Amino acid sequence: MTGPKFSFDKPGKYIGQPTERPDTRRLLKGRGKFVDDIQLPRMLHAAFLRSPVAHAKIKSIDTSIAENIKGVVKILKGTDFIGIVEPYVGVLSHLAGLRSAPQMPLAVDTVRWQGEPVVMVIANSRAIAEDAASEIILDLEDLPAATNTEKALDKDEPVIHSEFDSNLAWERTVDVGNVDEVYARDDVVTVEKQFLFGRHTGVTLEARATIANYDPSENQLDIYYSGQAPHMMQFIYAKHLDIPEENVRVTAHDVGGAFGIKVHTYGDEIATAAAAKLMERPIKFLADRYESFMSDIHARDHVINSKMTVSKDGKILALEYDDLTGIGPFSMYPRTSAIEANQVLNLTGGPYTIPNYRANAKVVFQNKNMMCQYRAVGHPIAMALCDGLLEEAAAAINLDSVELRKRNLIPDDTYPTTSTTGMKLDDLSHQKALSKLIEMMDYEKLKKENADLKKQGMYRGIGFCSMIEVTNPSPMFYGIGGAPIASQDGATIRLDAGGGIHVASSVTEQGQGTNAVLAQVAADVFGVDMDRVQVTTGDTKTTPYGGGTWASRGAGIGGEAVYLAAEALKDQVLDVAGVMLQSKPEDLNIDNGHVIDNLSKEKRMSLADLARTVYYRGNELPSDMSPELIATRHFRVTDTPFVFTNGAMAAHVELDIETGIVKILNFWAVEDCGRVINPMLVDEQIRGGVVQGIGHALYEECLYSDDGQLLNTTLADYLVPMATEMPEIHVGHIETPTKTSVLGAKGAGEAGTGGAPACIINAVNDILRPLGVTNYQIPMTPNRLLDTLRSAKI
Amino acid sequence: MVDTKTITVTVNNEEYTSTVNVRKNLIDYLREDLGLTGSHVGCEHGVCGACTLDMNGQTVRSCLILAVQADGMEITTIEGLPSEGIAEELKKSFAKNNALQCGYCTPGMLSSALEYLNNGGRANKEEIRRHISGNYCRCTGYQAIVEAIYDVAENGVSK
Amino acid sequence: MKSSAFQYELPEDLSSALKLLNSNDLDILPLAGGQSLMPMMNFRVAQPDILIDLNKIDSLKNITIEGDYVRIGSMVRYCELEQSEIIQKHFPLIIHVIPYIAHSAIRNRGTLGGSVSLADPAAEMPSVLITLNASIELSSSNSTRSVNAEDFFKGIFETVRKSNELVTSINIPVSSMPKKFGFYEVTRRHGDYAIAGAVVTSDNGQDNFNDTRVVLFAVSTKPMRVPKSEAALNGNNFNNQDSINEAIDAVTGNSFERDLHNDETTKETLAKVSLKRAIGGLNG
Known part of the structure; x- marks a missing residue:
């Protein structure tokens, strides 16, 4: 170690602050470059x-x-x-x-x-x-076209690729414990539901x-x-x-927006x-x-038959389901179209202790547009499935669903641990997140209010979701399978002659604020004003090699690489400064563009003076001193396939039982994405993600005719969420830094999209269930809800 | 035969005389012929609102107007928004609230927001939401945009 | 998604426009506000050989009182309609409905004549005009005729307008502004075309429904007037729940058309809800 390391003990000038994104200046002047x-x-x-x-x-x-x-x-x-x-x-x-x-x-x-x-x-x-x-x-x-997912494997269905014997692309089964033994018990209650998740797509505005x-x-x-x-x-x-x-x-x-598309x-x-x-x-x-x-790739398209068994005292004992998912005529290159089904198998039930678990996923070809990874791959399916069944089970044993969650969430003090499906879990906070959520939304008051309003003929419901999110993936996600997809990312930071720094990173920016986050980390860790940080991303010629931005990895992996590079550059600078100032490097530090005395905080020399000496007047330096003021560091997650985050979310909705229109009154999200580098940007990732999740739950669906014609190809008939109908989204944070990195940041980009559909579905069913009906087909359109309500007891 | 017509348009206070193919939309003319790429094309069927800009004091969808129809008109695009007054205040508020992520909807969103504010729109979130409900944003979830406009409606132009 | 090539004409008066419409047997389309035609051209659903831009014809842009009716030029834009003192004074129903039509940037260009000529079954204004007993004036280079709004709309994007005719004005008797009106539409998102909607008007002398008009929209191929509902209401008190229920029940039995997202049953259900709520929201 050369100089003092960055300390997280006190608030950073930038890390942890709601810093404005420098990129907005350009975009607000119409100077973007799309x-x-x-x-x-x-x-x-x-x-x-x-x-x-x-x-x-x-x-x-x-x-x-x-x-x-x-x-x-x-x-x-x-x-x-x-x-x-x-x-x-x-x-x-x-x-x-x-x-x-x-x-x-x-x-x-x-x-x-x-x-x-x-x-x-x-x-x-x-x-x-x-x-x-x-x-x-x-x-x-x-x-003849094979378009019906449920019939794709039937013998008389046309086979899309003659080299294969059927339209099956992939199949996987997970079997843990023994679900059959649970079913045989007479002290348990089993609920059973079919979930239908329609196809939708990303609709990037560009x-x-x-x-x-x-x-x-x-x-x-x-x-x-x-x-x-x-x-x-x-x-x-x-x-x-x-x-x-x-x-x-x-x-x-x-x-102009990417979202996995x-x-x-x-x-x-x-x-x-x-x-x-x-x-x-x-x-x-x-x-x-x-x-x-x-x-553009479509997403989801799952038919799931499922059941959950709980004990009468509220312990989840077993979860079983079959997932059938249609992916179009090919598996998308190079990420494949089997990842979503795989994630459903991996993630379903992840927040809870579920001793017995059996699941089968079949991925089938269809004569429809290709399906592949879109924001929150597999998450909305996994979360809606488990938490939907959980709500059903709670109702079946007459227990508040929050209480049922509390009894089954993996306790905060048991990490590291492994999920039922074998996922390594660490640094999670389900219990804290749920408690905070309940407090933020004032659950008891809200419940009472709903009950009072129902007497006046207003139908309001609350829906929850406790979730995990895959972030900061390791090589176990794609690289291991032979895909040219890097899970490590690199950052190069250079001290320029003018005293500013230039960061080149292999993660990319699509509006999340990646560039700002990288600049915040570099500025704080190295010790310059953010105005003196230039960031380059998105260029294979000038940035280190890396994976880019997907699977909520920009801040967690890209940020960590910048952190490491900034420390390394600082060490180089302090080595040079030590020689020039006749001081020990460990007694020096960098602050606000100057080398300072670490104890007295007195300015010793500006970074510009230092850099100019190194670059222009090397004759003033000892001949064995390398004139190098540039550092590259790479970072990858090891020892765990993913760095999981967790969250707890809730929606409060009103259903117009005459029209089938759902109005979302409020939405709350508590997220633990580890160290928050920029709370404003994290909140906005959550909000944007929630709204995309609401889109899936209520509006968005690619509709096909039986012969495979896509019926809605305009923005007038493929509906996405608009401003008037969207709720205020209240975001809260728990910060449990991941131990896999110094920075401790996990991802946050997909949580909202992963959790919101479950909340909306559960809130609507909170209204429907007392009326004797339920609906687990999304999007929950007026047509579908009216159809469901026709057999309701109102 | 390509049908062309010569038009004179004032864009951001500069007058341009151009010969354009009559089938060219205003947005394509601004972007391709004048190099004003700040206005964006999102759907070309008048729904997404990314190409919304000001023509003779009113917001219009520039993908639904032919360039030839802009003959004699005065157009303001995002590049021409003044660096003072309510437009500048709005831009600052957008940055402060992070009311844009990818920035693709931003030109249209600013145009609609300015129409709201210039027509005496109040600091009322529901009214703001209704007014911008013809502008798609896929990134933000709208709340930050609403907050940004609300702040300007409430505080006006700071001295 | 670029429109196909066309010849562009910009007549400065009506007679030139009508002459152009009449000039040969090519596919000729008049362009009003362009808020529906331009998307159709961009999608190449509409591929005119000649496009006649009506935006320079000043005589079509006025709102005037002519004797006992108000004449609205076909090129009057929604934003102008909304700002018009004449409309505000005589037809509060129109003023009430305009904010439901799409969004500001669309209303700044879209024209009443364009909307009427397009005849989208989900549009609000055709139904409003039927309740107001409006007539549509059609001109060709050799004749002018007037068609009652109720007879003007024939089906999806289909009217009685002949290809050599233009809608030149929408004429509404001043006396036909009802004392009471109700409007309700079901949309999933603000500003969208409705899934179902209803306009109800009544010219009350006292506390009773009188000369009632009930028109449903977005549920069939064209605006659906429901005489049985009107009959059920006429003569009965505004608060007479039995007659209101009878009026709502009378919606059943009409022919409903599904759309991409909603089947016929939903359309019927929502038509009834719209009518119920339109009646429930009767003003005055």
Whole structure:
């Protein structure tokens, strides 16, 4: 150790403070740089003709009229990419048995979902490309489509990939303890429910966007990327377009929302890069809203039959369910579409002690758009399932559901421990979180108020969820299975000659405030004002190698790397300062841009003076002193697959029993994400996440016809939450730092989305249950609720 | 045959004369022809509100207006919002409340918020929510945006 | 999502516009506020050969009192309608309903004539105009005719307007502003098109329903007037729960159309709820 280490004993100048994000200045001036804001010389524009049907053989494609439209430069079919793009398969070796077929960027001989890209038109403008696409004649021979998840494995259902014997992509069973023995007991109560989770999607306000530019003189491919994982995409473009990895640069500037939508490999984006290489010109592709709905990954789509057994004195004894999930015709590359089902198996019941547990998940192919990881992968399913059953069980034994939770939550003083499904759990605080939640919402008063209002014909309910969230994943998530997805991240911090510092990090920014959080950590730990910190993220050429931002890892992993790099740079600076000031490095420190005496706090020299001496007047330094004022550190989580967080949330809702409209009156969330680096940003992550969760619970659903036509492809008929209907969301914190890092930060980005659906579902059923009915199909639309209410006793 | 027309538009107090394809939307004209990329395209069917901007003193969806229809009009985009008065106060309040995450909805959101405030909108959260309910935000959950507008409605322009 | 190419015409007076509409057999579409047509063009659902922009025709932009009726030019925008002193004075029902129509930025461009011509079954104004006994004036280059609002709407996006005609004004008798009106719509989100809605008007002399009009919207292919409900109410006291229940029950038996999210049963249920609440919210 050279100088004094950063101390968390007293409040930091930045760490722990609701610091404003420097990035907002740019965005509030209209100076952001999103992919579509970039115009390159000689740039062309792509549009795709997409399959109008769910399943068909391509008999012929006639482009003769389209080719002759003025301004059309090139038309490419699926076959044109053979030999140019190496096919990709979305499997991971640690998901044993997972299978999927090779994919090409465009359909080659068969189309397998409505919306699959079939022909690419490249023209001088997007409008002309669309003109041409509309003149292409596709001759398709319809094939029967497998669209019903529940029938996907039936013998007479069409098999989507002829090389497989069925539409089964993956299956896993978890069996712990002995549920059958529990069922045989006569002192227990079992509740049984079917849960239906509709498909929805991310609706990033900036749709997917790519510019690819290829320079043949250097065999260099530059990708302007609206996404979350630049290094992963660098690998993918390099491998599948046969370009050395170091010759591929992926840059993400501003990204207009991502939510997991923008962390996958999309055929239209690969085709754009391949075409740029072929044509040696920049090509821009922007998904419009219509094609976003048809081609951005969809999420969820689960049918779950489940039961929970409790003892009459309120102990959860057994949980059993079968999860059937439809993923579209392929498993998405490279993360695969089996992760969500796997997470459901891993996470369900995670907050509780459940001695007996049996679950089976089947992942099936369908002729629908592909399903893959979207914000809070598996969490909303797992939490809604367990806490929904828990509420049912509480009602069945006539116990308040909060009391049932209290009796079964893993106690705060038992960590480290292991969940029923074998997940390592540490540094969690379920009991504290629930107590704080109850206090914040004044539960007893609220219950009484609901009961009083019911006498006046108002139907109000309360729904809870205790949850865990996967954050800061280790290599056990993807890397172990062979995916080019880094779980470690790096940070390089450089002292510039002017005395400011520059941070380059491999995590990325999509609005969460990652850049601000990194700057806060760097400024505090190194000892400069935040105004003197520049941050670069989202560039494979200038940042260390790393995973990017997904699975709530930016602050926890990226922040820790910055922490370590800032300490290392500080050590370098103090070594130099020690020589220059004839002092021991351990007696010096850095504060507010100056080297100071650590005891007296007296300023000794400015960082600018120090840096200039090192950079310009090296002659003043001893010859064995390295003129190095730059440090890189990487960080990864070891010894545990994930760093779990926990939370407790509740919703207070009113159901208009005549219209089926649910109004959310209030929402509370208590979250333990370890050390909070920026409370304002954490609160906003929770709120934004909760609202996306409310979207799933009440509004959002991709609706398909029986023959696989997506029926809602506009924002007018795919509903997302809007301002008027959204509640005030009250956020509280418990801070239990993780012991896996110095900073102690865990993630917070997905908690709201993971927990909110359960709260809404449970609150509505809190109203329905006394009326003799329940509904566990989400989204809970007026149509579905009215249907349920028709058999209610009102 | 490409049908074009020459138009003269005042954008952010600067006058531009351009020949445009008649099928080009105002938002595409501003972004592609004038390089004013601060206004964003979110849906191209008038629902998301990201392209909302001020035309002759009123908010409009610039994806639902042809560039040729802006002939003779005065347009203010996010780039042209004044660095003083209520617009500046609103921007500061957005930063302070973290009323934007990715920033994609921000140009439209500011435009709608300014319309609310300039028309005498009150410091009333329900009314603010109703007024901005034509503007999608997928990141914030809206609360911070409502707070940011509320603060300006309540405190006005600080001296 | 860019519109297909078209020829753009910007006539400065009505007769030029009508002449253009009449000029040949190409696909010609008039552009009013553009808040529905522009999305349809961007989606290439509408692909006109010629687009006739009506926004420069000043004669279509006025609201005037002409004898015993108010004439609203078809290019009057919702924001102008809302600000109009004439409308505020004579038709508080219209003023009451405007805030339910989409959002401010849409109302700043959208026109009454455009909405009427589009005939979206979920739109509010067609039903309001039927309760107000409005007539729609249609002009072609060689004739002008007036159609009662109730007869104007034929189906989903379908009216009696011929392709060579323009809606030039919406005319509402001053006397037809009812003394009492009620409006209710069910939406999942503020400003959305309704799932179901009802407009109820009554011209009361005393405490009774009189000359009642009941129009439901967003539940069928076009605004649904319910004469049986009107008959059940007429002559009965505003607080007569039996007649109100009878009026609500009379909604059953009509033909309801599902939409993407709501089946016919839900539509019927919500039509009845809307009517009940519209009656319950009768003003005055």
